[in-house]
Amino acid sequence: MNTELLGIIVTYGLTLLLAIPLGIYLAKVFAGEKVWTDFLNPFEKGIYKLSGINPKEEMNWKQHMKALITINAVWLVYGFFMLMFQGYLPLNPDGNPGMTPDLSFNTVISFVVNCNLQHYSGESGLTYLTQHFVIMFLQFVSAATGIAAAVVLFKAFRDKTTTNLGNFWVFFTQSITRLLLPISVVIAIILAFNGTPTSYEGKDQIVSLQGDTVNVSRGPAAGMVAIKHLGTNGGGWFGVNAAHPLENPNYVTYITEMVAQVLIPIAMIFAFGWFIRRKKMAWVIFGVMTLGMLLLLVPTLISELGGSPAISKMGISQATGAMEGKDVRFGPTATGYWSTVTTIISTGSVNSMHDSTMPLTGMLQLVAMMMNCFYGGVGVGLLNYFTFIIIAVFISGLMVGRTPEFLGHKVEAREVKIASIIALLHPFIILVGTAIATYTLVYFPDAAWAVKPANWLNNPGFHGFSEMLYENTSAAANNGSGFEGLGDNNVFWNVLTGFVLILGRFLPIIGPVAIAGLLGAKKYIPESNGTLKTDTVTFGVMTFVVIVIIAALAFFPALTLGPLAEYFTLTR
């Protein structure tokens, strides 16, 4: 078998091998059952005591969401000022300046919402202090926020009828102490031994073979690269992210980083199934999500391995496939797999330039983020998927002639209302964001911003449209990858995507948790022959169809004007 293909199969297999036991372990942790990491109990108790938290206090869904919003608001304010004034603060060996208010606004939101849309370059835009205590800190806590929110949803379906959904602070703390921190340490060590820098010194100088002097940025990068993947954050230490040879030095680090980013999203599916004592449910959700991934991955590989039609027309052979924007160390297969994974999961780290991928690959990356629930980000992927489950339950419940039920709880007008709003919010913010951008570009090309609209796009035409669509989609999906080729560090894009980011984060967390809370509080109805079972392949397929149809209906015209028009023009 083709070794490139074997490489990604092994990587995925390894992920599964680790993710399934991890999920079962997580189910036990959050259920308060005995696990081997219980030796951390005293440490956690110390944290609760220090923070004045009563870990035994049971919260309902509203209290949970209040806690979540409050703590996130604190981080927003803290991060905003740290980034603006980092120039005056210590641990700044390269003397990097503070951020402009709009960039700081965008950056802090982007990291609080687990997106990591970077309108700056790590080497020159941040100091070691902010890399550590703003960026890395937020990478941990934003991931823990998503996981904790998902656990609240789990709790709603564990017992027949309940309003007590556990304690937010406990879920949050345990997500870090029992999951993110220990695994990050392991990953960081693997990365450090493979050449990712772990030093507090400033830039190093080398002289290239051509005799040029090159300043190479360094820093304590390995730790951050670990959590950026594990927490599906994606914000790189260096500007070009995992395409930088120090951030992703070799195939071992490639495998490590790939496994790290898919690990928790898959583990959370199994944690859900085991936690609510419906293992079959976990397998069905896993099956649907994997099907979604494969349907995005296979065409990506075909399109990338086929090479560029424009180059073929020139009569040049492309035996290795489309190589523009890719690292020769990884080639199109491994890169294609990364681009699919990083877009279905809201990591958004890149090991190639997505701007350079074939039009259809670009479309698949966009579609992955538009659906945003095939595995999805840590915790939030499952929350997004849950929204679609509710819509699928509703439509298919009607089709079998029974008031729709999910896990024994009736789905009624209120839940459908929330699910509709949340499912439709995603297309809404993407399309409106892109519309504002195109409108500005067409009607105010000379606005006096750091980059004036007329100069935003590296590529005019369809590809330029894709760049703007991608930026908004990435922000709305809290993905953080960029199509690049877009002049995005200016007040327009910083503010626009700032709002898109915030809208794309908190409502899609609150909505599903609210639905779960409302359902969990309802009377439990035992299953009968007439009940539509939600842990069957049939229902899984129905959910898949709902996800695909909603995305297709909302985005078809936009995709036509972007990647499809580019594709058909290129192949004509």
Next chain:
Amino acid sequence: MKNKSNKLFEPALVNTALKQSFIKLDPRLMARNPVMFTVEIGTAVMLFVTIYSISNPSQGSFGYNLTVFIVLLLTVLFGNFAEAIAEARGKAQADSLRKTREETPAKILMSNGKIEIRSSNLLRKGDVFMCETGDTIPTDGEIIEGIATIDESAITGESAPVIRESGGDKSSVTGGTKVLSDQIKVQVTTQPGESFLDKMIALVEGASRQKTPNEIALTILLAGFTLVFIIVCITLKPFADYANTPITIAAFISLFVCLIPTTIGGLLSAIGIAGMDRALRANVITKSGKAVETAGDIDVLLLDKTGTITIGNRKATHFYSAQGGDNEAFVNACVLSSMSDETPEGKSIIELATVQNNKILTAPKGSTFIKFTAETRSSGMDTADGRRIRKGAFDSIRNIVIKAGNPFPADIEEQVKLIAGNGGTPLVVAENEKALGVIELQDIIKPGISERFERLRKMGVKTVMVTGDNPLTAKFIAEKAGVDDFIAEAKPEDKMNYIKEEQALGKLVAMMGDGTNDAPALAQADVGVAMNSGTQAAKEAGNMVDLDNDPTKLIEIVEIGKQLLITRGTLTTFSIANDVAKYFAIVPALFIVAIPALSSMNIMNLHSPESAILSAVIFNALIIPLLIPIALRGVSYKPIGASALLRRNIFIYGIGGVIAPFIGIKLIDIVVSLIV
């Protein structure tokens, strides 16, 4: 009433519906349906565009704009027509019932004891009227005095007369029915305009029709889809500006109307009305649309044994006297004990005795009848010469016997068990607290009933037989008939407790009843069906009234409820699945002029951008009337298990919904391209 017309489009109804379709264009009425309301707004905009295009062709030719305008107007009208025809059918059905109670003279009993003849319209709740042989009963009421045979064929279509009498569970009379013999005094139970029928008529009329919970939830989902397509269409304007592709207003509105779920939006209220109409056609009056919907969710069905599971009533088949007892004396005691027993069982005992003994006994003078009560569960007679004859269930008689210190003969006990084991009902007769013997009553199970229970089981509905029989008999019949559970020796409160227990488990329970002592259970049940012949209390307590007094009707009602939801679900799926093909028709048409490469996306190979857009909107409009029959008749329910049913419906309405418009739009495009 019984000439249930199966024709969907009767000319008279179609005429009314056509008129209504235009009246319903009133925006205040349209606003109730968000999907179709947006289409109406789009149509209004197209009207202005059409007028504008007379002088300025920048928005396309006048003819093209006019065509789009007309097609959109038709879309709205088709939706209105669907609702109007459903209403008209429901109303026609209700009217034929209402006709039976048009003005009839009523003999009102005045407070001074005189009788005055007045119009039935003037009857108020509490008034008392008299009815004699040949009179038509002027309005609904309850017999307070007398007994009469009544012809209820106007309501039920059943020509055999029925007996209605005061005091019992068959004391209700319905307006429009005819007294065939005797005289009754009736108290009016409803105010004019508030009878069940009036409520039902209001339910099928749009104005006062309350949306059911599932309908509200679906409307929200559809409104959500509509909202997304508003965004898709509005944002397309700056996208197209960026791509230097001008899009006409007609194209924008066509795209929008095609994408929003107009098919289900136009048919949604028709489906709801048709559901209630189907209930009415089954001769069931529902007090709310919600009750029909709830019926589809029923988990547990309580059915009375008699009349539902078994044919009519048990009949006496044998007399078994105690060993060494005098058989003739025993039979005589049986007859005496049954003299006060008006139940069919009691009568059958006398019948059997008459046949066996070949003589008719009369009650000795000075005897007192002991009536049956649910507490003593025995009845009988005390004669003047001191004989105390009792007849009742085995355990109640045994209690009496043992309480008096007498032994209970073992052979009688043996016989009781034997009878019960064979599905019969043993009745023990005792005289002066000494057991004399057993009467055997036998049930005949209705043919085909076990198939119906099997069908219910496949639907996920548990059937429970309620019977006054002892557990052994009950078990035998339950097994033979194929019910899942039974309540034996049921007292009225047992039903209530059973319902409450099931409800505590989260299940929805339906039951049917007629007597006043059923009323609390009828009220407690999620779906309570009262028989029309039942007492006023029972009818008030339930949420449906069955005009046919047919206990198996519950099964039909469950299916009507399920059909209602399925029709909504499948047509929603169909409507949304249609969008795929419409996108492939319209989106290339929008951009093909500016971006010729996109012609590869014109997979249907439609003639021109204009013909593509027209074909899509025409298909979108035509599909509504084409689906009206399905909306009115309902998508059939098949009890094949939820997952299998889902697969089946996804296959037909989901995949079918994707494919059908590709074919439809292509065919319309061929026709359109010939004309243009």
